[in-house]
């Protein structure tokens with residue numbers, strides 16, 4: 212995608228109200244000194260040798276501003292990305308340096324320094340992001356597509372990054388929010404980069420008022436057609452487009468769709484209430500569509516044509532934070548929903564009556580347990596993986612003890628699970644857990660369905676100190692798991708269940 216080119220000078224702000232307040236200047240200077248990042252000047256020859264002479268092997272990618280290279284410096288201790296920018300009237304590295312030296316955040320691709328080549332052209336040295344861009348994650352067929360909870364997490368991280376910019380003094384308007392400018396760091400967190408078009412200052416500032424509009428087609432606010440239309444809400448619009456891209460997995464402009472623009476495609480669907488239609492078909496979506504609806508509505512609000520009606524980035528952050536909580540703990544929503552819908556069995560007999568139907572429909576599933584919050588050493592005796600087949604016919608047949616092993620994790624001992632997924636979303640599992648673990652966070656990965664189940668309740672049946680019968684709730688979003696060992700003595704547990712039923 213190309214920039215809307217405008218024949219303007221670079222977007223460096225000369226009018227800087229940063230230190231207006233003379234009274235507090237000293238105080239602020241102190242504070243500023245603490246916060247101000249150290250910008251290092253790298254020698255060009257060091258960068259040259261650290262990139263192998265800007266070789267093809269060090270080449271990371273090409274943008275409309277120039278090429279980006281990976282450089283290994285300080286005897287391998289420092290890995291950076293070097294941006295060799297093509298100087299143009301619209302883009303100048305000084306602008307990026309000016310802005311990035313003022314704002315710093317773990318949500319941004321921060322500036323580390325700069326260098327001057329033989330012709331005194333500036334090169335930018337920024338933090339190296341080893342996991343590509345959000346664009347790659349969403350659109351490359353050779354990468355595992357992120358789940359909805361991950362996508363919402365990325366969206367929240369980007370929203371936070373933009374909020375940092377908008378709330379800095381004076382504010383920074385990025386003007387080029389798009390998935391290829393979102394880079395993924397070594398901890399798989401999203402960071403906002405590429406400040407080539409960013410403007411720092413108050414919109415009333417003369418310099419900003421004279422800077423022609425710029426941005427990337429597909430993401431650019433259609434209302435931003437003249438310099439005086441510049442507002443932080445232009446970024447909110449671009450973020451809305453990005454959110455639609457994140458949720459749908461389709462490009463901001465994609466000629467394979469009709470209409471090609473994501474906004475023209477998604478808004479009518481959202482207006483008609485067909486929320487699920489805008490979601491990427493490759494991802495699991497929750498049963499409870501209220502979050503999907505709210506996420507879609509949030510995107511729609513961000514792209515409203517009236518700028519004043521768009522939410523501020525701080526509101527977007529609040530909204531997305533609540534969604535991430537809901538998406539990452541649907542266990543509790545499901546639990547709450549189920550609790551109100553139906554009476555939760557509190558006695559053995561009640562759970563047995565559920566189990567009866569369920570086990571008739573039992574089928575093979577593979578269960579993987581994932582360690583969470585457990586030290587590696589303590590996992591030794593609590594193996595991680597089991598695959599299993601239905602182990603009993605509840606009516607009269609004996610248990611079938613057919614536990615299989617997963618090749619991926621290795622051997623297991625005394626690890627068994629009984630599980631059934633039919634009967635709506637109410638399967639039972641007999642699971643033995645390590646005492647003292649937080650059962651609220653327990654989950655099982657059902658690899659056959661590529662989703663997770665959550666142990667909904669530890670209170671249904673309790674066998675001795677360690678055995679429990681849980682109801683499982685299908686839940687594709689919980690990634691944590693504390694289950695360490697599955698019941699080895701199902702027979703006695705089942706006996707107890709049957710006896711419990713008889714006695715009531």
Ligand SMILES: Nc1ncnc2c1ncn2[C@@H]1O[C@H](COP(=O)(O)OP(=O)(O)OP(=O)(O)O)[C@@H](O)[C@H]1O
Nearest residue numbers: 271272273274275276279292338339340391392405
């Ligand atoms: N800090 C970085 N760490 C690792 N790779 C980077 C980094 N910055 C950029 N890249 C890689 O270099 C490519 C070019 O980046 P650049 O920011 O110049 O352009 P772009 O954002 O892809 O496109 P445009 O210039 O049109 O905005 C990116 O797509 C990315 O793959």
